[in-house]
Amino acid sequence: MIRIKAGVPRRPLRRVLSLGLPLAWGAVGVTYKLTCPLAQQESIGARAVTGALFFAVGSGLILHIHHALLSELRQVRRVAGAAQSALLRPLPPRIDGMDVAAAQLSADRAAAIGGDLYEVIATEHGVRVVMGDVKGHGLTAVATVAAVLGSFREAVHDEAELSGVLRRLDRALARHLRERTHDDGPAAEDFVTVLLLEIPQDGEVRALNCGHPWPYVLSATGVEPLARADPLPPLGPFPLPPELPVEHCGHLQPGEALFLHTDGAEDARDARGRFFPLREVLAETVRDDPLVPQAVLGSVFTALQRHTGGAPADDVALLVLRNDRRTSGARGTARSATTHPQSTNHL
The missing domain is CATH 1.10.287 (Helix Hairpins)
Structure with a gap:
C-alpha cells in the first residue's frame, strides 16, 4: 500500500x-x-x-x-x-596482502580534494593501482577526476591486460572532454597524467605510464626509482599508440614498498625557489624509522609543509604500498644508474 x-x-x-x-x-x-x-x-x-x-x-x-x-x-x-569522500574514497589499510596508506592535499583551500586521483583495487589479475594528475584545480578538475576514476573502477575487473585498462581510461576521458566542450567551451588543452600498476601474487610489478612521475621503491638498502624508461604522453592531447608495451619492473619483495606521488610533491618550492628534496626525505625516513606506510606519509607531509610554509602551490597526492605477503617471486636484476632510459629496469 x-x-x-x-x-x-x-x-x-x-x-x-x-x-x-x-x-x-x-x-x-x-x-x-x-x-x-x-x-x-x-x-x-x-x-x-x-x-x-x-x-x-x-x-x-x-x-x-x-x-x-x-x-x-x-x-x-x-x-x-x-560527495568528495565518495569520489576519492578512503583506502582500506590492507588490500590483498599489501599494506596501504594514501593522502592528498588540495591547493584549493575550499576543496577537500583537487585534481589528483588514486585508487587501489584487488582483482583476479592482481592488485591494480592508478595514480593520476589532472591539469588545473577546482570543480573542473574534480569532474575530470570523477570520469577517470569511474572508468578505472570498472575496467580493472573487466580487462585482462593492463593495456586494456589504459585504453578504457583514454576513451572515458575523451567522452568527458567532448561533453565539457559542448557545455563550457573548448577543452582541447586539458590532459591527465596516469600511472597504472599491476602487482600479482608473485610480487612482479608491471606498469604503464602516461606522463606521470615514476614511483620510488623503498627498501632497507635505500630509495630507487621503480623504472627509468621514458613515459608515454599524458592522456588527452594525443591518441594512444597502437601498441602499448607494459614495463616489467622486477619484483617487489616482502617488506619493500612503493611510494607513488604526483608532481606537486617534487615541484613544491620554498621561499627561495628551491624544489622539495623528495628522494632525500624518503631516504632519511627509511633510514630512521620502520617502513610503515602511514609513518612514511606523515614524515613526508610534515617535511613538505615545512618546506612550503604550509601553502603548496599545487595539489599533492601520496600513496604507499608495502608488500606484506609471505612469499614473492625471484628478485629481478638490480638497477644501475647507467641503464639506458629506454631499457627495462628491475628491482
Missing part, C-alpha cells in the same frame, strides 16, 4: 519556522512605532528609547541572518565533503 504523508514537507516547514524570529522582531518594531505613546513624543529621552529599540531589532535581524547563513554553509560543506 502506498501511503501519502499529509502536512507541510520538512524543508519548507523549516524555512517557514526560520522566518518566525525575523517576523517577530519586525512586528515588535512596527507595533511600538504605531501604538506606543512614547514613540510619538519628540523629546530626547523618547527618541533615545525609540532608537535603542530599533537598534535592538536591527541587531536581532542581523544576528539571525548570520546564524542562518552559517547553518546553510555548514550544510553545503557537509554535502560537499560526503
Whole structure:
C-alpha cells in the first residue's frame, strides 16, 4: 500500500519556522512605532528609547541572518565533503596482502580534494593501482577526476591486460572532454597524467605510464626509482599508440614498498625557489624509522609543509604500498644508474 504523508514537507516547514524570529522582531518594531505613546513624543529621552529599540531589532535581524547563513554553509560543506569522500574514497589499510596508506592535499583551500586521483583495487589479475594528475584545480578538475576514476573502477575487473585498462581510461576521458566542450567551451588543452600498476601474487610489478612521475621503491638498502624508461604522453592531447608495451619492473619483495606521488610533491618550492628534496626525505625516513606506510606519509607531509610554509602551490597526492605477503617471486636484476632510459629496469 502506498501511503501519502499529509502536512507541510520538512524543508519548507523549516524555512517557514526560520522566518518566525525575523517576523517577530519586525512586528515588535512596527507595533511600538504605531501604538506606543512614547514613540510619538519628540523629546530626547523618547527618541533615545525609540532608537535603542530599533537598534535592538536591527541587531536581532542581523544576528539571525548570520546564524542562518552559517547553518546553510555548514550544510553545503557537509554535502560537499560526503560527495568528495565518495569520489576519492578512503583506502582500506590492507588490500590483498599489501599494506596501504594514501593522502592528498588540495591547493584549493575550499576543496577537500583537487585534481589528483588514486585508487587501489584487488582483482583476479592482481592488485591494480592508478595514480593520476589532472591539469588545473577546482570543480573542473574534480569532474575530470570523477570520469577517470569511474572508468578505472570498472575496467580493472573487466580487462585482462593492463593495456586494456589504459585504453578504457583514454576513451572515458575523451567522452568527458567532448561533453565539457559542448557545455563550457573548448577543452582541447586539458590532459591527465596516469600511472597504472599491476602487482600479482608473485610480487612482479608491471606498469604503464602516461606522463606521470615514476614511483620510488623503498627498501632497507635505500630509495630507487621503480623504472627509468621514458613515459608515454599524458592522456588527452594525443591518441594512444597502437601498441602499448607494459614495463616489467622486477619484483617487489616482502617488506619493500612503493611510494607513488604526483608532481606537486617534487615541484613544491620554498621561499627561495628551491624544489622539495623528495628522494632525500624518503631516504632519511627509511633510514630512521620502520617502513610503515602511514609513518612514511606523515614524515613526508610534515617535511613538505615545512618546506612550503604550509601553502603548496599545487595539489599533492601520496600513496604507499608495502608488500606484506609471505612469499614473492625471484628478485629481478638490480638497477644501475647507467641503464639506458629506454631499457627495462628491475628491482
